[in-house]
Amino acid sequence: MSAPKPHQVTSPPLPWAERVYVLLAMMFVTLLVLTNIIGQKLFVWFGETLTAGIITYPLTFLITDVVSEIFGKRRADRMVLMGFCMSLLMLVIVQISIALPASPFWTSTIAEGLDNGEAMQNAWVASFGVGWWLVTGSMTAYLVAQLTDNFLFHFWRGVTRGKHLWLRNNGSTMVSQLLDTFIVNSFLFYGAFGWEFIQGIQVMAVIYLFKLAIAACDTPFCYLAIFAVRRFIERMDSDFSVLRTT
Numbered sequence: 001m002s003a004p005k006p007h008q009v010t011s012p013p014l015p016w017a018e019r020v021y022v023l024l025a026m027m028f029v030t031l032l033v034l035t036n037i038i039g040q041k042l043f044v045w046f047g048e049t050l051t052a053g054i055i056t057y058p059l060t061f062l063i064t065d066v067v068s069e070i071f072g073k074r075r076a077d078r079m080v081l082m083g084f085c086m087s088l089l090m091l092v093i094v095q096i097s098i099a100l101p102a103s104p105f106w107t108s109t110i111a112e113g114l115d116n117g118e119a120m121q122n123a124w125v126a127s128f129g130v131g132w133w134l135v136t137g138s139m140t141a142y143l144v145a146q147l148t149d150n151f152l153f154h155f156w157r158g159v160t161r162g163k164h165l166w167l168r169n170n171g172s173t174m175v176s177q178l179l180d181t182f183i184v185n186s187f188l189f190y191g192a193f194g195w196e197f198i199q200g201i202q203v204m205a206v207i208y209l210f211k212l213a214i215a216a217c218d219t220p221f222c223y224l225a226i227f228a229v230r231r232f233i234e235r236m237d238s239d240f241s242v243l244r245t246t
Contacts, residue, residue: 137187
């Protein structure tokens with residue numbers, strides 16, 4: 001190995017545990033930003049109305065639990081705050097893109113009726129435009145739910161003395177998802193959509209039941225992810241320490 005050049009800045013290699021944490025945080029932030037983008041779409045599945053955010057958002061709680069178990073509550077909370085800041089940045093940039101004047105040459109062949117700039121601008125606003133109701137609801141629900149999830153996860157970890165991962169995984173997620181579902185959809189359904197109270201509660205109940213099912217299904221993946229991440233870190237750090245001594 002050649003000697004470092006004069007004035008060359010050298011630093012010790014980043015431990016594999018730190019690299020894995022960065023990767024998990026990147027996945028978490030990506031899923032969260034995607035949730036804020038696709039969450040406005042409502043779709044019908046088995047005759048029930050759901051939000052498209054149900055595809056990505058439950059996965060953020062899985063990652064939060066994995067990070068909490070391996071890296072601790074402080075780092076999990078730090079990841080949650082990072083996601084909050086990046087979501088706000090995304091919302092600001094999207095609003096700037098909406099404010100930019102549309103070109104008359106802006107058209108699309110993907111969908112019908114989008115053959116001029118005005119139609120494209122209307123579609124853009126409809127797809128990405130968010131009112132303060134939704135922004136406030138989404139950000140409030142996110143912080144409350146994720147920080148509650150971290151708190152309850154470690155509360156149950158202390159009660160069970162580090163045993164019964166399935167209990168803290170499901171217990172923390174079920175409560176936090178209930179809070180998230182009620183807060184964000186109250187802002188969306190009543191503030192943005194102007195729904196009647198009963199209609200909103202019915203849709204929220206269905207969404208929450210689907211989230212409970214997803215939370216129950218992700219328990220084996222939580223065990224698998226924690227086991228795989230720990231083994232990977234131990235293996236890579238062990239191999240790297242051997243390389244440094246040879």
